[in-house]
Amino acid sequence: MSILRRGRFTSPMDEHVMAFTSSMQWDSWLFPHDLDVDRAHVVMLHRMGHISTDDAARILTGLKEIEEQGFDGLPEAEDVHEAVESALVARVGEVGGRMHTARSRNDEVATCLRMAVREEMLAMLHALIELRDVLLSIAAEHRRTIMPGFTHLQHAQPTTLAHHMLAHEQAFSRDCERILDCLSRVNVCPLGSAAFASTSFEIDRELTSKLLGFDAPLENTMDAISSRDFAIEAVGCASMVMLNLSRLCEELVIWSTSEFSLVQLPDAYTSTSSIMPQKKNPDVAEIARAKSGTVVGELMSLMMIVKGLPLSYNRDLQEANPHIMRALKETLFTLKVCTGMLEGAVFNTERMRELSPAGFACATELANTLVRCTGIPFRHAHSIVGALAREGKEHPTPSDIDRIALEVVGKPLSEMGLEPSDVQGALDTFSCVQRHAGTGGPSPESTKGAIQRARGLLEAHERVVREVEERVHTARLMLKEACNTIMGAE
Template identity: 40%
Template sequence: MSTLWHGRFDDNPAEEMMAYTASIGFDIRLAPDDIACSRAHVRMLGRAGLLTDAEVTDVLVALHRTELELASGEFALAPGDEDIHTAIERRVTELAGSAGAKLHTGRSRNDQVATDLRLYAKRELAGIASDVIALQQVLLERALDAGDAYLPGYTHLQRAQPVLLAHHLLAHGWALARDVDRLVDARARLDVSPLGAGALAGSSLPLDPGATAAELGFAARFENSMDAVSDRDFVAESLFVLTMVAVHLSRLGEEIVFWTSDEANFAVLDDAYATGSSMLPQKKNPDVAELVRAKAGRLIGNLTGLLATLKGLPLAYNRDLQEDKEPLFDTVDQVRLGVRAMTGLMTSIAFSTEAMAASADVPTAAATDLAEHLVVGGMPFREAHVVIADLVRRSLDGEASLVELVTADARLGPTAAELLAPGVAVTRRTTPGGAGPEPVVAQIQRFRSRLATDRARLAS
């Protein structure tokens, strides 16, 4: 079995060792990035006089042929292909002969894989940011459709105050806006090319890392070769920002599970985004929403696992760093699928606004409005809180309805009792960023503007 490093050894590597250390089973998805990295590298070698023009052409042709074979599925792996970098170099050498054997001049798999992974992360973070914006757009559209519909807002999963449905939906939209910020910011920070750092110390050959960085579309080249090949901060940070997306999807999923339950009956899932039961004929299950909750835990594990791997590594490269790819690939896949699935779910879900309103219109939901009514009349809030809490307790004890108690109380009276009428309390949230009609209209405009800004950031 021939490897890139077989010249140092008398014996072939053990099959068990190769089976354990090989990464070709998962890093093959880096093939497009490895091809791009190799093209830039071989062109730079030509400009440096390390390859002739004919050799550059031969290698570029071989890289193109290899790229087509990978895309079509014709590419055949060989026993010595321990990773995608080895496999591509082996195939290029088969096609281009001695010119192909020069492809790795001045390059190590250490800087090669770090470059490939940064190219991959740049592309995937941008793509997921676009998907998140698409979900935000759906939340905006559903908020616009919701009009003056309202539902209970909860704290501790207990009814607190009524809020506009639009306000509730946009609460998730603003959380996702922070995710877009983090995705764009993390992408900018990883936009540095390690190519040219070699194994850890650079090279004695006349390489031009700045040129390859520019050709690959990186904003800058590395400043320290040891840091360049050992740095996986960008993977950890990518995992964190993607995991935060997953956490926000999980929170939205939890609301969907609750809203679509028979106990709440606030929404009904479209058949395309629900599943049935193999035993219970009546069931319509929110499996998408439940899975985004579960997968968030899995992705948190990916993040913490990588951090534990990185925490004690000495400079520079160590094979431990091979463990950076599977968690990143898995997290990228699951977040992309989750965002898209929740986008479809939120596009098609039907809201039961009458059930929402009925649940929000319980008189106790306006208790804070009664306290603020007393505050406007000059009573200290803490005293007003005690007064209203006492009335609520008495009504729950069955003495009389809250409306009757408020009407009969000399400090409140019929005018205050009007605050308990259905649909009144939600209209009284007037402060900026609040849940009432006037601030929500302004919020929608700001959210629409934010989406336009973020789309422009990604386009640039």
């Protein structure tokens, strides 16, 4: 019978109930973290005098053997935490039961989950940094590549490919900031909270927190074991990443059509048809678009599980873990695949330049030029250019403008300072883009500065990620050294 049931119950759990309540199919995700939590707790118990050096050494040796055997070697159990303890008792005898002194599965689970989420978020940050690096490289290469800009998916104003890629990079930069901010709320330690009311044993929560790479213990023990807002926030961050990825992928799908022909996606990231041999389908971009819905769905499921749960621990929370794991892992996988797809994409710059004036794309600049050269109100200029668009005059002459100006302002604009060269300059797409030289604009000079600033921020984010990883790595080394010291002193 289960080591947890043998005191309170006289019979084992029904096999169907065991299958219904077990989380083992998902718990391989938590297995390495559970072992570290066990080790840190044993080290703390030993230092506080609750277990002897001999017992601590036997337990730590048993945990090392369980780690070497792997998750698949664990016995059947309700969850990985019970399975590890059962395997430990089977190896080292009843002394293995001392490991659970001053601890509950509740704080054990909550601690393992935070460690797993932390690991996934750090991996996600690395993947985001790689994607942003690719976007910035494309932008740097295409500062002078003119392309059509769209609103409502209709031609609006000419821009540059650099400007377009920088827009996506900026969104992913905010994703990094969100994740880094969220990480500060993830990286606090519930261990020592026990079932929810802490423990009457004298323990050192600061020590276990430090050995596991956390910033600090999570203070209120009831909140520590029952809260999952950190996971909801983490999956919320992942959902935002996926929404931003989906928008990028949507554009790549559209741009790769024959009607647009703005990009060729790499063969390794596309498929063909089983019946139409000419097809090159953007499958990766389409699946990524769909997976954004999957991740958002996991977020909704997670929130529905948690809503209305009374304090403190409820078994409902076990059902949250698969949604958290799937959301974070799907996001990481999608980021990596999309980065490779974008890195291998070839942009059709000639086609971009060809389409850039379509739909009277320079109309806004022409209106601006009328204002600058003649001093008329912008609304008058807007009316004049709007009338030219209505007539289909996408390449108007000065006489076309004068004719309509007579109706709108009562005077030809050529008599108010408008020169033919002004009109010609306003209708040239590259000239038009160059004039948009303010902060954040599409001009080559503006995007040069934007790329430099984005690179600086990218490097700053990378430094912060490295610092967090170094703290976690240092903690692992400290934990390993503490364990080795105990095992060596046996």
